[in-house]
Amino acid sequence: MGxxxxxxxxxxxxxxxxxxxxxNLDYGxxxxxxxxxxYIFAKYxxxxxxxxxxxxxxxxxxxxxxxWILLLPRTYKLIFLMVLNVFITIVVISDVIYFRYxxxxxxxxxxxxxxxxxxxxxxxxxLFRIGxxxxxxxLLITIPLGIYIVYKVRNSKVxxxxxxxxxxxALAFVIGYIAFTTPVNHYVTQYGKNLxxxxxxxxxxxxxxxxxxxxxxxxYKYLQDNVLNKKVITAAxxxxxxxxxxxxxxxxxxxxxxxxxxxxxxxxxxxxxxxxNFVIGKxxxxxxxxxxxxxxxxxxxxFENFHHQVAQGRTSDAEFLSNVSLYPVSTGSVYIRFAGxxxxxxxxxxxxxxxxxxxFHSYEPSFWNRYAMYKNIGIDEFVSKEDFTxxxxxxxxxxxxxLLSQAIDKLVKVDGNFYAFxxxxxxxxxxxxxxxxxxxxxxxxxxxxxxNYLQSLHYVDYAIGQTIKKLKQEGLWxxxxxxxxxxxxxxxxxxxEGMTELLGINEGELSxxxxxxxxxxxxxxxxxxGAGVYSQVGGQIDLTPTLMHFLGIEVNGEYFMGENLLxxxxxxxxxxxxxxxxxxxxxxxxxxxxxxxxxxxxxNRNNKIDVKQCEKKYEQAMQQLEISDNVIFGxxxxx
Ligand code: GP9
Ligand code: MN
Numbered sequence: 273m274g275x276x277x278x279x280x281x282x283x284x285x286x287x288x289x290x291x292x293x294x295x296n297l298d299y300g301x302x303x304x305x306x307x308x309x310x311y312i313f314a315k316y317x318x319x320x321x322x323x324x325x326x327x328x329x330x331x332x333x334x335x336x337x338x339x340w341i342l343l344l345p346r347t348y349k350l351i352f353l354m355v356l357n358v359f360i361t362i363v364v365i366s367d368v369i370y371f372r373y374x375x376x377x378x379x380x381x382x383x384x385x386x387x388x389x390x391x392x393x394x395x396x397x398x399l400f401r402i403g404x405x406x407x408x409x410x411l412l413i414t415i416p417l418g419i420y421i422v423y424k425v426r427n428s429k430v431x432x433x434x435x436x437x438x439x440x441x442a443l444a445f446v447i448g449y450i451a452f453t454t455p456v457n458h459y460v461t462q463y464g465k466n467l468x469x470x471x472x473x474x475x476x477x478x479x480x481x482x483x484x485x486x487x488x489x490x491x492y493k494y495l496q497d498n499v500l501n502k503k504v505i506t507a508a509x510x511x512x513x514x515x516x517x518x519x520x521x522x523x524x525x526x527x528x529x530x531x532x533x534x535x536x537x538x539x540x541x542x543x544x545x546x547x548x549n550f551v552i553g554k555x556x557x558x559x560x561x562x563x564x565x566x567x568x569x570x571x572x573x574x575f576e577n578f579h580h581q582v583a584q585g586r587t588s589d590a591e592f593l594s595n596v597s598l599y600p601v602s603t604g605s606v607y608i609r610f611a612g613x614x615x616x617x618x619x620x621x622x623x624x625x626x627x628x629x630x631x632f633h634s635y636e637p638s639f640w641n642r643y644a645m646y647k648n649i650g651i652d653e654f655v656s657k658e659d660f661t662x663x664x665x666x667x668x669x670x671x672x673x674x675l676l677s678q679a680i681d682k683l684v685k686v687d688g689n690f691y692a693f694x695x696x697x698x699x700x701x702x703x704x705x706x707x708x709x710x711x712x713x714x715x716x717x718x719x720x721x722x723x724n725y726l727q728s729l730h731y732v733d734y735a736i737g738q739t740i741k742k743l744k745q746e747g748l749w750x751x752x753x754x755x756x757x758x759x760x761x762x763x764x765x766x767x768x769e770g771m772t773e774l775l776g777i778n779e780g781e782l783s784x785x786x787x788x789x790x791x792x793x794x795x796x797x798x799x800x801x802g803a804g805v806y807s808q809v810g811g812q813i814d815l816t817p818t819l820m821h822f823l824g825i826e827v828n829g830e831y832f833m834g835e836n837l838l839x840x841x842x843x844x845x846x847x848x849x850x851x852x853x854x855x856x857x858x859x860x861x862x863x864x865x866x867x868x869x870x871x872x873x874x875x876n877r878n879n880k881i882d883v884k885q886c887e888k889k890y891e892q893a894m895q896q897l898e899i900s901d902n903v904i905f906g907x908x909x910x911x
Contacts (some may be wrong), residue, residue, distance in 0.1 A: 274298055274363055275535055281288050292432075292436060295432060295828070296342070296440065298344060298349070298350055298353055298418075299338075299341070299349070299353065299444075301414075302334075302338065302353045302356070302357055303331070303334050303335070303338075305329075305357060305360075305414070306333070306334040306357075306360055307327075307330060307331065308410075309360060309361065309364045309407055310330050310364065310482065310483045310484070311637070312364065312368070312406055312407055313364050313367055313368055313483055314326075314370075314483075314536060316368050316372075316401075316403070316404075317367075317368065317371040317372075318792060319475065319478060319479070320478075320479050321868045324455075324606065325455035325458070325459075325480075326453065326479075326482060328451045328452070328455050328868060329451070329452050329455055329456065329480070329481055329482040329485055329602065330482045330483070330484070331447045331451050331485035332447075332449070332450070332451030332452025332453070333448070333449070333481070333482055333483075333485050333488070334484065335444045335445065335447055335448025335452075335454055336445070336448040336449065336452060337356070337484060338353070338356055339441050339442075339445040339448055340441065341353055341356070341441075342437055342440045342441035342444055343434075343437050343438060343441045344433055344437075345432065346425060347422050347425060347426055347824060350418050350421060350422050350618045351418075351422060352701070353418075354359075354414065354415060354418045357410075357411070357414060357754075358411065358415075360484075361407060361408045361411060363412075363483075363484075363487065364407050364483070365404060365407045365408060366378055367483065367825065368384075368404060368407065369399045369404070372399045374403075374637065374638060374643055374644075375636050375637055375638045375643075376474055376475070376637075376638030376641075376643070377474045377475065377478055377483070377486055377487075379474060379490045379494070380490055380491055380493075380494035381494065381611055381612045381644075382644070383616065390537035392865065403422070409817070412789065424473050425549050427521065427566075430770055451483070455480070456480060456481060456485075458482045467480065469584075469603060469604065471586075472585075472586070472605065472608070472638070472639070472640060473636070473638060473639050473906075474486065474490070474638060475636070475638065477489060477490075477697050480681045481531075493609075497609055501904075503901070503902075503905040503906065504628065505902050505905065505906030505908065509902055509906075509909070510611035510873070510902075510906065510908060512899075513899050513902050513903060513908055516625075516899055517831050520833070521827050521829070521830075523568045523829045523835065523839070524817050524832065524835065524836065525826055525827060526836075528821070528836070528838045528839065528841060530776065530797075530821060531655060531821055531822075531824055532822075532823070532824025533797060533798075533801050533802075533822055533824075534753045534797050534798055534801075534822040534823055535823060535824040536625075536689060536823075537689070537752055537753050537798055538627075538683075538689050538690045538691070538692070538748065538751055538752040538753070539618075539622070539627070539691045539692070539753045539755070539819060539823070540683075540690075540692045540694070540696045540743070540748075540752050540753070540754050540755065541589060541594070541691075541692065541693050541694065541755040541756075541757075541815075542676065542696060542736070542739070542754075542755065542756045543587075543591065543594070543693070543694065543695045543696065543757060543758075543759050544672075544696045544699065544732055544736075544756060544757070544759065545587070545695075545697050545698065545699045545700045545758075545759060546699050546700060546701065546725075546728075546758065546759065546760060546761065546762040546763075546791075547699060547729060547732065547757075547758030547759070547791060547792065547794045548729075548758060548761055548762060548773075548787070548788075548790065548791060549576070549578070549731050549758070549787070549790035549791050550771065550775055550787050550790070551726065551908075552565055552569075552574075552792050552885070553566055553569075554568065554774070554775075555719070556712060556714060556715075556726060556774065557712075557713055557714065557715050559712055559713065561712070561726055561729060561730055561733070562729065562730070562733040563733065563737070564733045564734065564737030564740070565733055565736060565756070565792065565794065567737075568736070568740065568756075568794055568796065569627065569794070569805070570627050570803065571796060571800045571803050572754070572790070572794050572795060572796035572797070572800065572803055573794065573796070573797065573803060573804065573806055574793070574804070574805050574806065575792075575793040575794075575795075575803050575806045575808070575810060576792055576805055576806065576807055577790070577792060577806075577807055577809045577810065577848055578757065578792065578793035578810050578811065578837075579789045579790055579791065579809070579810070579811040579812070579845050579847070579853075580593075580758060580759060580760045580761065580789060580790075580791045580811070580812055581593050581599065581600070581811045581812050581813055581845070581846070581848060582600060582759065582760045582812075582848070583600045583602055583603075583848035583849075584602075584603055584604055584605065584613050585599065585600050585601075585604065585606060585607060585640070586602075586605075586759070586760055586763075587607025587640060587695065587760070588605045588606070588607040588608075588641070588642070589605060589606070589607075589647075589760075589885050590759035590760055590812055591607070591640075591642075591693075591695065591759075592605075592607060592645075593811070593812035593813045593815070594618075594757070594812045594813075594815040594816065595617050595618050595619065595649055595693065595815075595816065595907065596615050596616070596617050596618075596649060596816070596832075597616075597618075597813050597814075597815070597816040597817060597832035597833050597834040598615070598813070598831070598832075598833055598900045598903060598904060599813065599833065599846070599848060599896070599897055599900035599901070600848060601901065601904060601905075602848055602901075605640060605641070605903060607640045607641045607642065607644075607645045608640065608641045609652075610904055610907075611641050611644045611645045611648055612648070613904065613907045613909070613910065614907060614909045614910035615648065615649055615909055616830035616831055616832060616909060617649035617650055617816070618815075618816040618819065618820070619649055619650040619651050619652075619691055619693075620649065620650035620689070621816075621820060621825060621828075621830065622689075622823075622825075623652075625689070625823075625825065626688055626689065627688070627689045627690060627691045628652055628653075628686050628687075628688060628689070628690050628691070629650060629651045629652045629653075629656060629690070629691040629692075630651070630652060630653045630679075630682065630683070630686070630690065630691070630692055630693070630895060631646050631651045631653070631654045631655065631692075631693045631694075631695070632655045632658050632675060632678075632679040632682075632693070632694040632695070633654075633655075633656055633657075633675075633694070633695040633697070634656065634669045634670040634674075634675050634693065634699060635656065635657050635668065635669055635773075636656070636657055637654060637656035642654065642656070643656070646671050649665075651693065655678075655679070655682065657669065657670075659824070660674070660675070660678055661678060663678070664706075666698040666705045666706060666731060667697060667698045667699065667700055667703070667705055667728065668697050668698075668700055668702065669697055671698050671705075671731070671735065672696040672697070672698040672699075672731070672732050672735035672736075673734070673735035673738050673739075674695065675694065675697075675735075676694060676696075676735055676736075676738070676739040677738065677739070679692055680739070680742050680743065680746060680748070683748070684746050684748070690903070694733075695759075696732060698728060698731055698732055698735065699725070699728035699729055699731070699732045700728075701762065701763075701764075702721070702724070703721065703724035703725045703727070703728040704724060705724075705727060705728055705731055709727065709730075709731040709734075710724075710727040711727075712726060712727055712730050714726065714727070717770050717774075720770060721770075722769065722770025722771060723770065725762050725770075726770075736756060740754075749796075749798075750798040750799055752795070752798070753795065753797060753798070753822055753823070754794075754795070754796040755793075755794065755795050755796075755815070755819070756792070756794045757791055757792060757793040757812065757815070758791030758792055759791070760787070760791070761788045761791075771787070772784070775787065782858055782860075782873040782875070782878055782879075782880075783872075783878070785851070785858065785860045786853075786858065789847060789851075791812075793810070793815075793848075795818070795819075795822075797822060804835070806838075807845055807855075808837060808838075808840045808855065809843050809844075809845045809853050809854065809855040810835075810837045810843065810845055811832040811834075811845040811846075811847075814834035814835055814836070814845075815834065816832055816834060817832055817835055818834070818836050818837040818838065819837045820836075821836040821838065831903055831908070831909055833896065833899070833900055842854075843855055844889060844892060844893065844896070846893040846896050846897060847861075848889070848897070849861050850865070850870075850893060850894060852869070852889060852890070852893040853875065854889055855875060856874070856875055856876070857870075857872055857873065857874060857875060857885060857886050857889065858873040858875050858883070859871070859872050859873075859883075859886040859889070859890060859893075860873070867883070867887070867890060868883055870883060870886070871883070872884075872885050872886035888897065
C-alpha cells in the first residue's frame with residue numbers, strides 16, 4: 273500500500289516536472305532563437321562568434337535581458353517573449369544592414385543623427401540580401417503560434433504556482449550574471465577598463481561583450497553624456513564664449529606678409545602616426561633617421577616647437593584639433609562622443625571656396641567613428657581600407673608609401689582645387705614592419721621597441737620622400753600647400769630608455785616633458801616661400817587658422833580656438849592635462865590636478881622655478897579648455 277502511495281507521489285512529481293519544463297519550453301525556444309540570431313549577425317558581418325567567451329556573454333546577456341519574464345503567468349510570459357523576440361529581430365536585422373554599409377554597429381547617436389540615418393534608410397532596400405530573411409523567418413511561426421496559444425489558455429483554470437516561477441527566474445538571473453560577467457571580468461583584469469571608458473571602436477567593445485552587451489553599454493554611455501552627466505551651459509557662459517571668440521577672431525584677422533601667399537592652391541596634409549620630433553635631424557650610428565624630412569627642411573617651413581595636444585582620443589583627437597581647431601575632450605574621443613554636434617572646420621571653410629575634400633586612411637572606416645565624423649565636418653569623400661588597391665602591407669595595413677601614392681593618383685583627377693587629408697598608420701605600435709624596410713643599422717637598439725620605432729619612422733620618412741617626388745612629377749608640388757605633422761607620441765612605447773639615452777636626457781627634466789609632447793610640423797609653400805626654421809611655440813589646434821592665413825581666407829565667425837602660427841606674440845600652447853607653454857615658461861601639471869603640485873620651468877634657462885610664476889598663464893590655459901568644453905558639451909556652434 274505504502275509503496276503505491278510513494279509511487280503515485282513520484283509519478284506526480286515527475287509529471288509536474290515535465291509539465292513545468294513544457295510550460296517553459298517557450299523560454300528555451302526564445303533563448304535558442306536569440307543565439308541563432310546573434311550567430312547570424314556574426315556570420316554575415318564576419319565578426320567573432322565561435323569562441324567560448326562570445327557564446328558565454330551572448331547567453332548571459334539574453335538571460336539578463338529576459339529572466340524577469342519567467343516570473344509572469346503563462347499568457348503574459350508568452351506575450352512578453354514574443355515582444356522581446358521581435359525587438360531582438362529588429363536590432364539584429366538593423367545591425368546587419370548597417371554593418372554592410374558602414375562596417376560598424378548602430379549606436380544611439382546614429383539613431384538620432386537624422387542626416388546620416390536617412391541616407392542609410394534610403395539605401396536599405398539595396399542592402400537587403402535574401403539571406404537576411406533567415407533573421408526573421410521564425411516570426412512567421414512564433415507569432416501566429418504564440419497568439420493561438422495565448423488565445424487557447426487565456427481562460428484556463430490551471431494556474432501555475434509562483435514559487436517555481438520565482439526559483440526558475442532567479443536561476444536564470446544567476447546563470448546569466450555568471451555567464452556574462454566571467455569573460456568580461458577576465459578581459460578587464462588582463463587588459464584594463466580602458467576599452468569601456470574610451471571605446472575607440474564599437475567592434476572592439478562588441479568583441480568582448482557581444483551584441484546585446486554592446487547595445488546596453490552604448491545606451492548607458494549615451495544616457496550618461498546626455499542625461500545623467502549632461503553639462504548645463506548657462507546663458508552667462510554662452511555669452512562669455514561668444515564674446516571670447518569675437519575678440520579672438522580680431523586677433524585671427526591680423527595679417528602678416530604671408531597672408532594669401534598660397535591663394536587658390538591645393539592643400540595636402542599628411543598626418544603621420546606616432547611621429548615625434550626628436551628624430552628630425554638626428555642620426556643613429558652615423559645614419560640619418562629622417563633623411564627626406566631633413567632635406568625638406570631646406571625648402572619648407574619647419575616648426576621646431578610644435579606640439580601634439582591629444583587626449584584619450586589619440587589619432588582622432590589629432591585630426592579633430594587640426595581640422596576643427598578645438599580641444600579634444602578629457603575622456604573618450606570627440607569623434608565618438610560628439611559626432612552629432614555641429615562644428616566649424618577647415619574642409620567646410622574650403623568648401624565655401626569650391627575645394628573638394630577627400631580623406632584617405634587605409635583602415636576600417638568605423639575606427640574612431642571616422643565615417644560619421646568626416647561627413648559631419650564636411651569631408652566630401654572618405655577613401656578607406658576597402659577602397660584601396662591591395663598593395664604592400666607595412667605594419668597594420670597598406671603601407672604609407674602605397675597610401676600616399678594612391679591618394680595622389682586620385683587627386684590628380686580632381687576637377688578644381690582639392691583638400692587632401694591623409695592619415696598614415698605604418699608607424700603604429702608595435703612598430704613591426706617587414707625586414708626589408710628595416711634599413712637602419714641600430715647596434716644596441718636592434719630588435720628593441722625603441723629600435724623598431726626608429727625603423728618605422730625611417731620607413732615613413734622614405735614614403736614621404738617618394739610622395740614629394742611624385743607630387744613634383746605630377747606638377748602638383750608648387751600648386752599645393754604640403755603639410756606634414758605627427759599625430760601624437762609613441763605613447764605605447766614601453767621603454768623610453770633608448771630615447772633618453774640617444775638624446776642624453778633624463779626623465780623629470782624639462783626636455784623630457786618637451787620631447788614627449790613635440791611632434792614635427794613641416795609646411796611647404798609653393799616656390800619654397802618662407803623656407804626656414806621657426807621657433808615660436810604652437811600646437812595642432814593652430815593648423816586650421818595658419819593654413820587659412822596662407823590661403824588668404826579670413827575667419828568669418830567660425831569658432832576656431834587656434835592662432836596663426838606666424839603671429840609670434842602672446843603665444844600659448846595648452847595641453848589637455850592642463851600643462852602648457854608660452855615659450856617662456858613651461859608648466860608640467862601633476863596627476864592629482866592640484867596646481868601647486870605641478871612643475872614650472874623657465875624655458876630659456878632650462879631650470880625649475882617657483883610654481884607661482886606659472887600661475888597667471890595657468891588661469892588662461894584653464895579658461896581655454898573650459899571654453900572649448902562649453903562649445904562641445906553645449907553644442908554651442910549649432911546654437
Ligand atoms: C587606426 C589608427 C590608430 O585607424 O588611427 O589610432 P591610434 O591607436 O593611434 O589612436
Ligand atoms: Mn595615432
